[in-house]
Amino acid sequence: MGELVTSERPASMDVVLLVLSFVALTNGATELLKNPDFESTSFSGNWVCQGCSLSSSSDSYHGHHSAKITQRHHNWAGLAQTINVSPGNRYIFSAHVKLLNMARGRMFHKVQVIVKETIHGHDTYLDLADSPKVRTDSGWVEVGFDFQVPNNLHQVYIYLQIAEPEVNYLVDSASFKLLPSDSNWKTEANARINNIRKAPITVNLHNLHGDGYQVEIQQTKSKFAFGSAVAADKIVDSTHRAYQQFFYDNFEWSVLGNALNGGKWNGVKVILTLTSQWPLYMLFVQKVLRSEVTICFGGLTGHIPDWIDGMGQSTLIQAMHTHINDVISRTRGSLEHWDVYNENLHGMYFEEHTGHANITMEMFNWIHQAEPGVKLFLNEYSVASSRQLTTAYKQQAVELKNAGVPLYGIGIQCHTNSHMDITTLKYRLDKIAEAGLPIWITEFTVNEANEGLKADALENMMTLFMSHPAVEGVLLWGFWDGQIWLPNSALATGSNVQPNAAGKRYQQLFHQTWRTHVTKSVTGSTVHATGFMGDYTLKIKHNGHTVKTQHFTLDKGGKTVTVNL
Structure with a gap:
């Protein structure tokens, strides 16, 4: 990204x-x-x-x-x-x-x-x-x-x-x-959310002794990814406790942003320049649920580091291999996603300077060989917030998929404002989803000075993303006005990192609307519930005292939990 x-x-x-x-x-x-x-x-x-x-x-x-x-x-x-x-x-x-x-x-x-x-x-x-x-x-x-x-x-x-x-x-x-507008889109979207993001929970209780039992079903993590870009320096710096706490309280995925791109190779050579901060960032990665890193390569003219510009074809390819090995040697086992070749519909540097028309396919294969367990993504802008490359992006994903390239998913940078038309945005998501691959909104911002308009637009677009069966997660491109690309897109402001109207709306969606917290009195040996997919803690209480705690993961198809008291 x-x-x-x-x-x-x-x-x-x-x-x-x-x-x-x-x-x-x-x-x-x-x-x-x-x-x-x-x-x-x-x-x-x-x-x-x-x-x-x-x-x-x-x-x-x-x-x-x-x-x-x-x-x-x-x-x-x-x-x-x-x-x-x-x-x-x-x-x-x-x-x-x-x-x-x-x-x-x-x-x-x-x-x-x-x-x-x-x-x-x-x-x-x-x-x-x-x-x-x-x-x-x-x-x-x-x-x-x-x-x-x-x-x-x-x-x-x-x-x-x-x-x-x-x-x-x-x-x-x-x-x-x-392309007809749908005035009922939000009702339909919420119905889809209930259909595709939830699953049934059955709790079977054995050896109950009398009455007074309660079952508490508490969701601890979401299967749908809610995340944000973070500044690598601030997320590990003890002087930025409020910044860190807001992240930990409101997100479960992280992505390393572009704050420290000195000596960059379009964003990722930052890893090689972090020196003392990189081990601290790796400790942070281990604390959050999951993490991904920004681009491995990017072909935009004017964004290529001087130290590779002018290399011959064979020397450049060797430098690319060295770069992959250097980065993965520092991140192996820590990251779940890689954006392999970033914004490559906008730039052709590596095609032109290696002479390989299919260098994108080769990059995916090289990185997959170096670390097979990481999910690999394309990533592009102006494909959802703009119409210019929507169909071309879908076409590229189809070609890579049909060629057997180890492409897991499609990353979409979606930088918008409160005027974004929902019907149009849904059409573009549907078009890209025709590739038959998972979609991640890898950069999401609503750039709007009016906090009320921003909150409404944020809720509408997040609802659309959550309701789309191809979308697996949304990563905000920052959340604090003290560390963000577009200040008017911030969800939190000031030195204490306090949520604004849009931040409060996001918190309501993340902590309440799309989160499951159920407490039920036990009247028999079986308790039924429905919850959003993700990780859960189950507590059995008797007369107000916890007598049993179990953990489970709810996925599509539902979950039956057996509790022996």
Whole structure:
């Protein structure tokens, strides 16, 4: 997990999918495109090819035909269609693209989805989606976006373009549909939480002697991960007791933040520079339930340390191996997660400087070989809080999974504000979840100065995350205004680290709403309850005195606990 950054896109690697101008619903139809699957080989009245040649191909993603775009004379030449939509509504677009050839000297091409808005004769181009690492051996690649149509926009033009005119491509299974809002989403989300996060508990009691028994079922840890980034210096410094106590009281997972990134290799060489503090941090890791560490590698241009820049290909690969071994020698057995290659849709440093187009796969395999027990993740920003890379991120995860790479899960950096639309956020989570892998919200912030708005938005988004079956945990990207990237996202403030309105709302969710504490009087030999999955302490009391204590873990399928008194 790294800081939220922006980067320049390499203009020399553009495969562009342009979607121009948006329009009004037709007769309430679900699908707004004409001939969206290209099964009709007649393109009259549906698709046109501007500045290129359009034909039908039997090489298809679905069905029997696709559209083949060749003889392109300009970078803007490509497939197009006019449709209608309603102003103010949200829509989702998707299509599958297959490159037929690569431009000379290119390792990748970038597929983009761009929208042209024409309002009062003025054209505005919006880059709505990128797929930056597409090759011919990628096969069929999904591209897409979500988009809210401006209130004064009524007509649309969908335009597909590849920046390099010499590249030919196929298109199939296109779709343009309404994304309806759900005013009842929170009720539905809470119902899902009860369904997917809880399980039945049965306590069988033997050798009861008379009446006056009570059963106390107390949850001590949650299966769903609630965590936060911590500053490695402050979490082990005795002068920051209030900071430490707030963490221990309100979180069960930790991640080492970016506070000490001197001499960094995009965040993790910090481990090698901590010296005297690192053993203390390892003691802290052993105190919390579970922990993960930030990125092992990151390919953003401008974020590569000087000491590796300029290395030859073989020297760089050896340095990468040395880095992995150095880090894991210090962390072995202490961490559960590694973010292997961070934000790699935004940067291609290691691909370009090693000459290995599949270096991401190799990194996963190297780290898995070095420490097989650690769960390995991708991690990326602008995939949930923004629409630009959502589909590309899902596509990358699918490709790694299908290639047999030891990828456990998908990390999502979700830096938002109180204006984040829940319907849109759920759509993006659903899209990424199509990869069929666990999702972790690895960096979560709600950057809002108004504490009431922040508290409400925090609760809504946490509820959505908790209710999504693919999401296994949420890690805040800091919690205290004295040590946080975005001060207006803090849950606690001041030298005493006191919770603000958003912090109190989080505490209510963590300690009460999504926590199980049950006390029941015993009227027979069996007690039934339902609880959130996680670790529990069970106490049997007789006339107010504890006579038996047992511990158990509640998972999917429920738990039966037998107590012999």
